[in-house]
Amino acid sequence: KNEVEQSPQNLTAQEGEFITINCSYSVGISALHWLQQHPGGGIVSLFMLSSGKKKHGRLIATINIQEKHSSLHITASHPRDSAVYICAVIRGSQGNLIFGKGTKLSVKP
């Protein structure tokens, strides 16, 4: 079993919809990253959080340490949000990342 599981693996939405991507993990962590990768593109850090909730524009990330679960929400989705979203947990004194396999989001106009 993977230490970091994301769901769903693939998600298709209509423009304007509210989107939720989930991440569950089975190990102790110090923090969690949400990353974004556009097709053929680089990897961009969206959030790093260790408790509660963070918001940046239309993106909201939450984490529940007790339940070992995090969610990434996108409000008023747009075709430019189409990308792969990757959850990664930080563990160990060296801060190494363990990655989920990503959620591929496609937002249709």
Next chain:
Amino acid sequence: DAGITQSPRHKVTETGTPVTLRCHQTENHRYMYWYRQDPGHGLRLIHYSYGVKDTDKGEVSDGYSVSRSKTEDFLLTLESATSSQTSVYFCAIRTQGAGEQYFGPGTRLTVT
């Protein structure tokens, strides 16, 4: 973008040849990482460095070596490339304090 560059950005090489990928950063971050990204596996850690001449293995280190002789450069070497090492390679740095990681643009390596 945390001042991270990778070179080359694309490379095609033959099985059995040595290959070196370079990661360069401009902001004196202590921690640097090499990852590979493959369909079905996602991103996996190859090696990391926590200072000049200080390196350690990650999850998929077999067939790879690294060197860090100066803070700004972290080199990944495939001593004898194999087709299973065809992948996209990403370098990353970790910031002090918050410990957030930032990624380079990636190197697409094809071993024929």
